[in-house]
Amino acid sequence: MMKFDVIVVGAGHAGCEAALATARMGMKTAIFTISLDKIGYMSCNPSLGGPAKSHLVREIDALGGEIAKNIDKTFIQIRVLNTKKGPAVRSLRAQADKAQYTVQMKKTLENTENLDVIQGMVTDIIIEDGKAIGVKTREGVEYRGKAIIIATGTFMRGLIHIGESKFQGGRLGELSSEDLPLSLEKIGIKLGRFKTGTPARIDERTIDFSKMEEQPGDTSPLRFSNSSSYEELAKRKQIPCHLLHTNEKVHDIIRANKDRSPLYNGTIVGTGPRYCPSIEDKIFKYPDKKQHHIFLEKEGYDTNEIYVAGLSNSLPADVQYEILHSIEGLENAKIMRYAYAIEYDYVATEELTYSLENKNIKNLYTAGQINGTSGYEEAAAQGIMAGINAARKIQGKEPIILDRADSYIGTLIDDIVSKGTNEPYRMFTARSEYRLILREDNADLRLSKIGYEVGLVSKEEYEKVLFKEKVVKEVIEKLKKQYVGSSNSRVNEVLEKYNEKPVSNGISLFEFLRRPDVTYKDIKYVAKLIEDFSLEDYIDDIEYQIEIQVKYSGYIERAMKAIEKHKTLEDKKIPENIDYDSLENIPREAKEKLKAVRPMNIGQASRISGVSPADIQVLLIYLKMRGKN
Template identity: 45%
Template sequence: MQADIVVVGAGHAGVEAALACARLNKKTILVNLYEDKIATMPCNPSIGGPAKGIVVREIDALGGEMGKAADATALQMKLLNSSRGPGVWALRAQSDKIEYSNYMKNVVNNQKNLTLKVGEVADILIDKNNKVTGVLLTDETKITCQAVILTTGTYLSSLIYRGSEKYQAGPNDEKTATRLSESFKKLNINYFRFKTGTPPRVKANSVDLSKAILEPGTDMQLAFSFSTTKPLPFAKQLPCYLLHSTPETKKIIEANLTKSAMYSGQIDATGPRYCPSFEDKIVRFNQKETHQIFLEPEAKALDTFYVQGFSTSMPIDVQEKMLKSLPGFENVIVDKWAYAIEYDCIDPQQLSLSLEMRQVPNLFTAGQINGTSGYEEAAGQGLIAGINAVRKLNVQNPFILKRSESYIGVMIDDIVTKGVIEPYRLLTSRAENRLTLRNDNAEVRLKQYGYELGLVSQQEYDKYLVFKKQIDEAIEELKNVRFSPKSDLALELDQLGQAHLSQGLSGYEILKQPQVDINVLVKYLDKLQNLSNNQLQNILINIRFEGYIKKENETIERFNKLEAKQIPNDVDYSKVENIAIEAKQILERIRPTSIGQASRITGVNPADIQMLLFHLKKKYNTV
């Protein structure tokens, strides 16, 4: 078999990578362990959340598929953190995990230039220069290609743990890839073990929901994708539920802690800090008697709840006691028991910012193999890896998103520059420029990139230009139209208690007042009418936070000056004088592409950066 690019693994990273390659006219083969398990949700059946939801919007703006799939298969849509600052607003969809996978399977099967091949990759083939030439499957099938993208998720030499039970399997007892990790040794790729876990699934009709708190979605027209014209109506949304564990739950954990696979010493791998097992919560937050737990529907075709926040590696008998200690779970019936899973992943500091392995040309990696966690983080990396694999074959410069223009850029810079010591999760706190990296402005930030890359069609880009023009015209109208204290708008705002106009003000000035709802102004201004929720949010935020945004843009400009100071590829760090030996070794290992990236490396101090700048000016006269 022959292809331009082979993508290994059809999870969320693999699907985005393969679609990007195929849509950019490269013959692509997507190798997966199963024919029907495409972009599955072995853990939480949801898309989005804080920071993650913005990543999905960015994927969509760049021409990816995740946002469209999430909109088409949502059971519930929610705007999170709407009572807080706009920098942390984010969409979250409770997804139908069956329909989501079916949607992606259909897209993959109907994509031109893309072929799905069922099999297990056993080896990465290279030439005498260590450059990728293909892959070898366990059935001895050889696929020749010019580039390979590894998106293996948690399937690499994975082990399932539940109490004292331990066996080789992938998520949900699926197959695991046992031979691919061996090829890493041949290629001198450093790798290690991480672990994650998942909670039990229970029969919904066995839970007394009268003892839980209803958690409905948001009654707004919400969508991840710019192309979604009919968002999920509020009336058709399915509810989630909130409850709390009990002091009895805590006692059961404490009495059986040594039976947990994690606390018995069976698992040495590092787990996720921001999605800990329930027993880990009890140990780390021992002063708390109860913890939040959410019940989330998994699919319309299933009568099951995902018990969010109740991940555990306890044996089944202890899990049963834990579950029955929860309010309303006295007669619970379990559909699937919880487990922990341990798997191989690589050290991402071996990658360039394009997600190409530095020591193995044309080998790219994306998703949990890079030490990240989450469907959204995986999809974002997969899209970038796919784009850059194509650009490498086309002899084009890599596509690198800056930290200042996307959460995807923040994530990739974090894992490549700083490395990972635990499964990496995107958080809003990781971004310095949260006010400019918002949910509402993903198109404004990235749509042009998607168009220029060739992943956004002319028709969609033209639609975006109209979208942007409508925003600009509405802002201009707000500046020019004034309202007197006796105007209908002024009287309505006063009656609603949102504002009291003692003098004539423009719509722009009125919107600067923090209590004013932009929706009240819509009927008084022609250019605001028929705008989408994202357009109205964009207008409101840009007006209300104008001063803060200006300051942040000034900071970004200074930051970008450091990023613009490129470091030549052939720098010999051993010859840079007056910097610490440790700094020389770290810089040599990571080989940053800019002074900005070098300054963010753990172990490299400001004094080292100054000496590096001096060396570059002296030797290259470029900085």
């Protein structure tokens, strides 16, 4: 029997981050995977990032995680989305070389000190005195650990649907985990059933790209991780995506085959993702829409496989071909992998604490899709937090709990713990009421201190963040103190460029930069004519940060006041032993919700579905009276 500090079950995006975090924090760690060839595998779309998801990737990087570094090593296209919108919703998105992403993540795990990578299917969680103390594999081998992290993705009782055909599988062509969910139910963990899906992959040689709109990557060097080299990334060859659309013929085919869709004929019972719907859902729920976007994304440099984003379905093979051949440019397309839907088990998240430890079984953590979320980024975010907190518990330290006002990771965990998941949870910028503060460009300023203190961010990397913070503050103060007027010929030259009125009185460079179109480069251009004043050149990250903080200073200030108000509610702790049944004037439904979640503070209680503002007032009065007594 082998002994470890931490055992991680599953080597997807959550499992990889969890295992790397614990091993790097000095814990002797084992990570189990059904297949060593599928570590960090991208089961669905070959990409990372996009609105809110890129924020999660940047935050994981700030905490010392791996996902950002790995996509920077392996992307085949990268671009900034929402450039015409505000900074709160701008986001990076990168298309990965799918095979290389797995190769590089496997290489990282295999070469991490304190980490054993083991191929094996975990069938049982071993419990003793209400604590998880180990696991057993299908081979009958027992492994003991001080903390167990389960990150099984879609593998627990995975059931794949393609038209009338259905069969067991964690992914197409891979085994499902049938024994582990039985073990979890046996120890009292409540499981639910969700569904997700993926589109077909088609042969690049059978596509007529001339009928489509090309979507190239950005030419300027971009990166997810602050530790990646811009110089190296600038040399990367990028592969374009292509945009096309469905049409009425496609929609008619889907309508005619509704009874053959397991999603609509009653075969699938699991709840699917509302925000990443299948093409059947799109057609039947939005009948007036004449077309839907489709993006063709290549899966790597050395493959002909093309991912058909936007065409996820579970229809029979013959119908899948009929749909593809009705789309302009895909008349001769050949399918290399069929689209399918998959049902799988997940854990009811009201059983979780903010540290992602189970409330009823100590030392047992869950992360990723098993917690009812969807997406690689959401999984990785939970993985690193479960890993950090498992390690800290073994170290005898308090868990790291990220607030929703501090991070998207905090928002994600607060949402699933406080509100539960009645459908697969996906992160959006709209889920955060503090999104102007929680931008992807300042994730390092917000979270690197935590990463450094827990031991996942090096001193060298943290000092770079401190330098950035110092420079941004100093430059902003300089801009506030330095005034310019019409005597500086470049001031009106810049304004004329943007069709703005010339200045007649003096204006500070800070106020000048607050104008909508004026950039920090314009400010540097103007500053060159000012005696005894200079602005140094810094890397793009720093100059962009200066520009954003100045331009949106008024909005940021208002958002900070809202955060202060939020913090006062978070600071009002609720005793663990509170007897909700004894509280009068709170309806039974709200009491049941409060007892199930057992919120840590008033802020969390106020976000529980079914708990009203009136109920919160009763709680506040109770806490006040308790304080007096």
